[in-house]
Amino acid sequence: MLNSPATKYQPFPTVIKTKRHWPTQVLNKPPRWCSTDLRDGNQALANPMDGASKAEYFQCLIEIGFKEIEVAFPAASDTDYSFVRYLIEQNKIPENVTIQVITQARPELINTTMTSLLGVKKAIVHVYNATAPAFREQVFQMSQKEVIELAIAATTQIKEFCLQHPETHWTLEYSPETFCMTELAFSVEICRAVMDVWKPNAQYPLILNLPATVEVNTPNVYADQIEYMIETLQPSEHTCISVHPHNDRGTGVAAAELAQLAGASRVEGCLFGNGERTGNVDLVTLAMNLYTQGIHPNLNFSNMSKVVSMAEKMTALPVHPRHPYAGELVFTAFSGSHQDAIKKGFQWRKEHESELWNVPYLPLDPKDIGCSYEAVIRVNSQSGKSGASWILQQNHGLILPRYLQQDFSHHIQKHTDSHGKEISMAEIWSLFREQYGLKIKPKLSLSNFTFDAESGTIKANLLQDERQISLLGHGKGLISAWINALTQLFDGEITVLHYDEHSLGHSTDSQAVAYVGCQFNQSEVFYGVAIEKDISKAALQAILNSLITVYPQLSYQ
Numbered sequence: 001m002l003n004s005p006a007t008k009y010q011p012f013p014t015v016i017k018t019k020r021h022w023p024t025q026v027l028n029k030p031p032r033w034c035s036t037d038l039r040d041g042n043q044a045l046a047n048p049m050d051g052a053s054k055a056e057y058f059q060c061l062i063e064i065g066f067k068e069i070e071v072a073f074p075a076a077s078d079t080d081y082s083f084v085r086y087l088i089e090q091n092k093i094p095e096n097v098t099i100q101v102i103t104q105a106r107p108e109l110i111n112t113t114m115t116s117l118l119g120v121k122k123a124i125v126h127v128y129n130a131t132a133p134a135f136r137e138q139v140f141q142m143s144q145k146e147v148i149e150l151a152i153a154a155t156t157q158i159k160e161f162c163l164q165h166p167e168t169h170w171t172l173e174y175s176p177e178t179f180c181m182t183e184l185a186f187s188v189e190i191c192r193a194v195m196d197v198w199k200p201n202a203q204y205p206l207i208l209n210l211p212a213t214v215e216v217n218t219p220n221v222y223a224d225q226i227e228y229m230i231e232t233l234q235p236s237e238h239t240c241i242s243v244h245p246h247n248d249r250g251t252g253v254a255a256a257e258l259a260q261l262a263g264a265s266r267v268e269g270c271l272f273g274n275g276e277r278t279g280n281v282d283l284v285t286l287a288m289n290l291y292t293q294g295i296h297p298n299l300n301f302s303n304m305s306k307v308v309s310m311a312e313k314m315t316a317l318p319v320h321p322r323h324p325y326a327g328e329l330v331f332t333a334f335s336g337s338h339q340d341a342i343k344k345g346f347q348w349r350k351e352h353e354s355e356l357w358n359v360p361y362l363p364l365d366p367k368d369i370g371c372s373y374e375a376v377i378r379v380n381s382q383s384g385k386s387g388a389s390w391i392l393q394q395n396h397g398l399i400l401p402r403y404l405q406q407d408f409s410h411h412i413q414k415h416t417d418s419h420g421k422e423i424s425m426a427e428i429w430s431l432f433r434e435q436y437g438l439k440i441k442p443k444l445s446l447s448n449f450t451f452d453a454e455s456g457t458i459k460a461n462l463l464q465d466e467r468q469i470s471l472l473g474h475g476k477g478l479i480s481a482w483i484n485a486l487t488q489l490f491d492g493e494i495t496v497l498h499y500d501e502h503s504l505g506h507s508t509d510s511q512a513v514a515y516v517g518c519q520f521n522q523s524e525v526f527y528g529v530a531i532e533k534d535i536s537k538a539a540l541q542a543i544l545n546s547l548i549t550v551y552p553q554l555s556y557q
């Protein structure tokens, strides 16, 4: 890189404007969306889609709810031409959907393009020519006057064809390509020239599309440009101002949003921002940005993962794991403080029966786009005690008391530190069971017991491997009687420091879980958990399970 980049790169000029209206506007409705996945997106692929893939993609776009779809560049390839014919001849275009095709402003290409549309009920013919100085001078060696004449000739040719085919409802879309790099006065002049020829009305509407073909300025400058065009052109209701932002500076979404504040009412783009170089503006993010402001975008991403899979299959481009709203990791919290806040947020929601979404760290309820809460919290070495206990609560209904959360987090930490990676839900559950004696066949299990409350006597039968053990104990209550009975087994003093229990589920035959922390010989504290149908049995078994590590000290002969 240069030490003084100013010798090579110049800042893009701002728009001289004394009054701006867009900064005080609010986005309160969705734009007219136009998906250009099948044309703009497709032409940027290493392996462009074949007809069958385009047909599948088209169907998916319709299911999402797109009403305007740029389907092809018919004069560019046989595949594209045939695809347009296929849609028309096979009756694949729903009543409420308008297909759009693009062409350069050249007579023979326009002719092929218009022919491809014969018999369609309605269509948008999108014609463009490059208007920016670099293109006029370097690429086409044309004067401003010649560039305008080209646009006029193209519009005239299209209009003549349309008048000869009144069975179709035609809309013209004109793009001064490279609009954002074109002198504003010249953009106004060429758009006016097109409007004068087309004479937009209800039968023949016009779309003036103002592309950031290459994004060269900050979104506020783009918004100024759009506002300037609208103020100067004063378009009637039959002329729609459309934008087509690219993402070269990484601000395509912001540019599209500010352009709408500035008065644009239509946005062209692609799913997940596919397109040349850094891509077209991402329509998924734009739509979901509206949704999270409480505005339905008129596009449906209730099954986001299906849309992701489809797009990935068709484009062979992966959707980034951190892609807004759609990436695999965008609802996932690894860090302990985030997990803790999310967990408390969900709890708060439940307690307050709140409809409004305000869970910390989550801008959107994952359920709204078809995601489960499972992926919200994942556990690695960065996670605190909340993460693992959340997963146990979500998947197994266990509400760990604080002392157990703390103890278990040490075991998780040890595991993630030694394995150096994320611990899966299944691994967390298996570690928990291992640690607190929740085995299918415990080393020492309580087969049955009776407790006589009056005399405080417990009689219990245990099973150690295949061996039957019978115990007798006395105490004021069940637990103290049980501790007394266990002194026959364990060579030391047992003190129950912590005890908690709750039922799992609401039905009468649901199980109960007991959590205990027992001190052995007034030194270390051991924790145990047990799940049983009967809560008393769970309590007694949990105490047995807590002592699992002192089994070698069993004194029973």
Ligand SMILES: [Zn+2]
Pocket: 040, 244, 246, 275, 276, 280
């Ligand atoms: Zn584009």
